[in-house]
Amino acid sequence: MKNLCVSASGLALLLGLATVPSFAEERTAWRLFVSDHAAAVVHAIDMESGQMLETFNVKVPTSLYRSDSGRTVFAVQGKGDVISVLSSGISFGDHGDHGDIHVEAPKLLDVTFEGKKPSHFVDHGGDIALFFDGEGKARMTREADILEGKPAIREVATSAPHHGVAVAMGEFALTTVPNFEKPDELPVGIRVTDRSGATVGDVHSCPDLHGEAASGNLLAIACAKGVLVIKQEGGKPSIEMLPYDQALPEGKSTTLVGGRGLQYFLGNYGPNAVLLIDPRSEEAFRLIDLPTRRVHFTVDPVRAKFAYVFTEDGQLHRIDVVAGKIDASLKLTDPYSMDGHWSDPRPRIAVAGSRIVVSDPLKGALHVVDAESFKQGTDIALEGKPFNLVAVGGSGETH
Amino acid sequence: MLRTIGFASLMSVITLSPFAATSASAEALKVVASFSIIGDFAQNVGGDRIELTTLVGPDGDAHVYEPSPADAVKMSKADVVLVNGLQFEGFLQRLVEASATKAAVVELTKGVEPIKMKEEHEHAAGGDHHHHGDLDPHAFQSIANAKIYVKNIADAFCTADAAGCDSYKANASAYTAKLDATEAEVKAAVASIPREKRTIITSHDAFGYLEAAYGVTVLAPEGISTEAEASAADVAALISQVRGDKASAIFVENITNPRLIEQISAETGVKVGGTLYSDALSKADGPAATYIDMMKANIATIKGAILGS
Numbered sequence: 005m006k007n008l009c010v011s012a013s014g015l016a017l018l019l020g021l022a023t024v025p026s027f028a029e030e031r032t033a034w035r036l037f038v039s040d041h042a043a044a045v046v047h048a049i050d051m052e053s054g055q056m057l058e059t060f061n062v063k064v065p066t067s068l069y070r071s072d073s074g075r076t077v078f079a080v081q082g083k084g085d086v087i088s089v090l091s092s093g094i095s096f097g098d099h100g101d102h103g104d105i106h107v108e109a110p111k112l113l114d115v116t117f118e119g120k121k122p123s124h125f126v127d128h129g130g131d132i133a134l135f136f137d138g139e140g141k142a143r144m145t146r147e148a149d150i151l152e153g154k155p156a157i158r159e160v161a162t163s164a165p166h167h168g169v170a171v172a173m174g175e176f177a178l179t180t181v182p183n184f185e186k187p188d189e190l191p192v193g194i195r196v197t198d199r200s201g202a203t204v205g206d207v208h209s210c211p212d213l214h215g216e217a218a219s220g221n222l223l224a225i226a227c228a229k230g231v232l233v234i235k236q237e238g239g240k241p242s243i244e245m246l247p248y249d250q251a252l253p254e255g256k257s258t259t260l261v262g263g264r265g266l267q268y269f270l271g272n273y274g275p276n277a278v279l280l281i282d283p284r285s286e287e288a289f290r291l292i293d294l295p296t297r298r299v300h301f302t303v304d305p306v307r308a309k310f311a312y313v314f315t316e317d318g319q320l321h322r323i324d325v326v327a328g329k330i331d332a333s334l335k336l337t338d339p340y341s342m343d344g345h346w347s348d349p350r351p352r353i354a355v356a357g358s359r360i361v362v363s364d365p366l367k368g369a370l371h372v373v374d375a376e377s378f379k380q381g382t383d384i385a386l387e388g389k390p391f392n393l394v395a396v397g398g399s400g401e402t403h
Numbered sequence: 404m405l406r407t408i409g410f411a412s413l414m415s416v417i418t419l420s421p422f423a424a425t426s427a428s429a430e431a432l433k434v435v436a437s438f439s440i441i442g443d444f445a446q447n448v449g450g451d452r453i454e455l456t457t458l459v460g461p462d463g464d465a466h467v468y469e470p471s472p473a474d475a476v477k478m479s480k481a482d483v484v485l486v487n488g489l490q491f492e493g494f495l496q497r498l499v500e501a502s503a504t505k506a507a508v509v510e511l512t513k514g515v516e517p518i519k520m521k522e523e524h525e526h527a528a529g530g531d532h533h534h535h536g537d538l539d540p541h542a543f544q545s546i547a548n549a550k551i552y553v554k555n556i557a558d559a560f561c562t563a564d565a566a567g568c569d570s571y572k573a574n575a576s577a578y579t580a581k582l583d584a585t586e587a588e589v590k591a592a593v594a595s596i597p598r599e600k601r602t603i604i605t606s607h608d609a610f611g612y613l614e615a616a617y618g619v620t621v622l623a624p625e626g627i628s629t630e631a632e633a634s635a636a637d638v639a640a641l642i643s644q645v646r647g648d649k650a651s652a653i654f655v656e657n658i659t660n661p662r663l664i665e666q667i668s669a670e671t672g673v674k675v676g677g678t679l680y681s682d683a684l685s686k687a688d689g690p691a692a693t694y695i696d697m698m699k700a701n702i703a704t705i706k707g708a709i710l711g712s
Contacts, residue, residue: 220469239662265497267469285473309475309501326475326501 033094033107034356034397037077039066041349041365041389046079046090048110049370051356051397054384060112062088067392069125071132071147074396076113078134080122087117087125087134089150092396105400115150117143117157124169126216128223131172133160135180142170142179160201166191169216171223171234173241175199178234181207190214194225194232196241208232208243212256217269219262222283224269226257231269233283246281249289257281261301265308268325270301275342278313280328290328294321297342302353304360307375312360314351316342320362322378332378336371337364349389356395365389432564435481437492438465439684440543441511441552443694445485447578448556452567456481458498461686464658465491470498478502483563485556488512491540491682509559511552515542518611541682545612546586546698550579585695592702593617600651600709604641604667606659609681619705622650624663638663645671652676652708657691658683676708 034051044064048057064084070077075095079088093110096103120138127133127147135142140162145155160170160177168180168191176198180191191213196204215226223234230247248256257271257279273279275297280290296317303325304310310331311323318339324331340350349365359381360373370384370393431454436442442457449455456477459465465487478484479502486492488510499508517538542548557575561568593601602620610621622644624637644650645667653673655661657680668675679701680691691697 221467222469239660263472266475266501267471280472282471282473284471287473307500308497309503325472326479328472 028401028403030399031105031107031402032357032397032399033105034359034395035092035094035110036354036356036361036370037068037070037090037092037110037394037396038363038370038386038390039068039079039392041065041391043388044081044084045388046077047386047390048090048093049384051359051361051395054372054382058110060088060090060110062112065391068394069127070394070396071127071130073130073147074398076147076150077394077396078125078132080125080134082121082123082137085118085120085122085138087122089113089115089117091151094397096398096400103400105398105402107402113150114153115155119143120165123167124216126169126171126218128171128173128218131174133170133172133177135168135170137167138165140165140168140182142168142177144170144172144177160197162195167214169213169225171216173223173234173236174239176204176241178241180213194243196243204240208245210245212258214258215260215271217260217262219264219269220267222262222267224260224262224281224283226260226271228256231257231260231271231281231283246283246288252279252289252291259301261303261311263303263308263311263325264305266325270303270311270323270325272298272301278311278323280323280325292323292328292330294330295319295333299340299342299350300352302355304355304375306355306357310375312353312355314353314362316340316350320353320360320373334373334378334380336362336373336380337367340366349391352391352393354393354395357397357399361393361395363390363393365391432560432567433480433482434560435478435484435506437484437486437495438463438468438682440682440694440697441485441487443684444511444549444552444556444578448553448571448575449560450570450574452564452570453560459492459683461684461689461692462657463683465682466493468492468494470494470501472501474498475502478504478506481506483559484508485559486510487540487543489517489538489540489542507559507563509555511555512540512542512548513555514551515548517542518615520608520611539608539611541609542612543694544610544681545616546582546589547616548612549694550582553579553582581695585698589617589698589702592706593619596706596709602644602650603676603705603709604645604650604653604664605679605681606654606656606661606664607681609656610679613701617702624667638667642667642670645673652705654679654704654708656681657685676711677704679704 036049036051038047044062046060050057062079063086064081066079066081077090091111093108095106119136123137124135130147133142133144142160144158149155162179164182166182171178178194181193181195183189183192193210194208210227210232212228225232230245233246234243255274260269260271269281271279277291277293294315296315299314301313313321318337320334320336321330322332352363354361358375360375362371372381374381434445434453434455436445436457438459439461458474459468484506489512520537520539553575557571560571604622608623614621624641654676655664655678680697685691690700
């Protein structure tokens, strides 16, 4: 198990950067951002060396989300009424036939978004939408403006505070419609508004709305009886309900992640399964049973064929999304029971290039699995209770 | 960049790999075509001996297509996979990897003399949108090249299904004769347009081979791929060209958002001359449901707009 030394490794990285040669060469850089379940910190770890780069202080223990580009990481602090933003320090320039990678030190940006009970973060092509449950409002801005330190904010209000979500989609905004009768319950639909705030078309019914993800040019939002599938046609959002297959057992998805490289969605469905959603296929829903209750799941953004699920028996399962079945399983931790509070400290998964990383909050460790061989590598020890993870990085040329 | 490099290495593997398909004397040869134009070629060559699946269907844009797990399943069951090559199908490498297909992946532009994308886009776009001598993948916009595609398909089918080879060759020969006739029609149509009127504008750079083969100059605000956004400078340059009466007509494409072209039309007062079919056929009830219909429809639309303007 590696132990982390902040200052020495950070210095080593900076020295390494200072000696990057001027001619083009291939470089791979992956960074892991890790929050703690109990402490108000975000760690930045260099996954190539396993070394800690920096620990950033935030207001309260936080959830983490990365932008699509990987240039920013959002620390959504629901109990602190604030969202902080970090620059990952890794960015890419597209040069048509090749891409350049730019690597610099990660930093906490001088940009925060304040508001009551921030919850969902959604990035749609660089348009960021941040929803604040306690206000029933979304704040929308662009990642590029955030990085420049002066985000222009567009506020989109719904009719009441509720646990909602918003998506910025070009000239339009999608926002949840709260349940008027029971405002504490989940939203009941999606409203499309234009820049003036005027509603475009009818409200799209989606009782028990919870769970949103993008995959390629499709966006999916989970509802009680199916999934709203959204795409842009002629610059406008086009929304269709894909009802759950009648052959599925009683249930619904409330969390979705979107495939990268292959276009599909992976959702929870009951405690012991995940649901593969392939909206363009005749067989749009495939249920994959798990040996025990599910703790967390994510997709592999590099190896498009695979997704990963962690179950309460301490196993990481590799899902073959083409075959629609568990392809391999690996015991990583002691059991983590799903009994107890939903937000108790339990493992989370992130994929950092050739490595799958699983947090083990009760052991103070990050378990690293080689993504090709699916064999466990060297753990990374981390003080406290490492919890949420996001990874950013990739390969490119340096000049 | 990663995608590009990976694709190149994938293609070298493909070129070296022997065909793995088994003889299909009893069962139809399972063929996956990457997009609708290749699907049409394959059906014409394969006839009823093949079971064809086309991934990117009518009016679909292969540049930005997102393959699904179901596509990977189709590819995993294929005997032959037919693709354009020249980096036309950005999704190909990940789909081949995800499917773990054992099929031969046949690049149909093999034997085509590739042309480079237009220089103006290498420089006019500026910033991060520049390219470095990319090859234009839309080789099928020349009917002479289409005949190379057809020959490559017949060869691939013969290798995978020797028992059907005579049939494939006969079908390819009959279809090639139709292509010859179509090419003669296209050349005659172009000849009827005054030389100084043969400059038009479309959405993206898909017609370089048409230009090279038939002498119609085609300008476009977007680059080779529809993924690349046109820069303000590109659009301004095209508006200037239209105003200078250097372009006779402007067209939308079936696979791209017409917004840019409509903007140019609004600013110049030049009416949109119709829809050109660039990277995909139309739906069955449209004017370009087959490759031959597509080529005829495009040249008729171009000729009609120019001579009617």
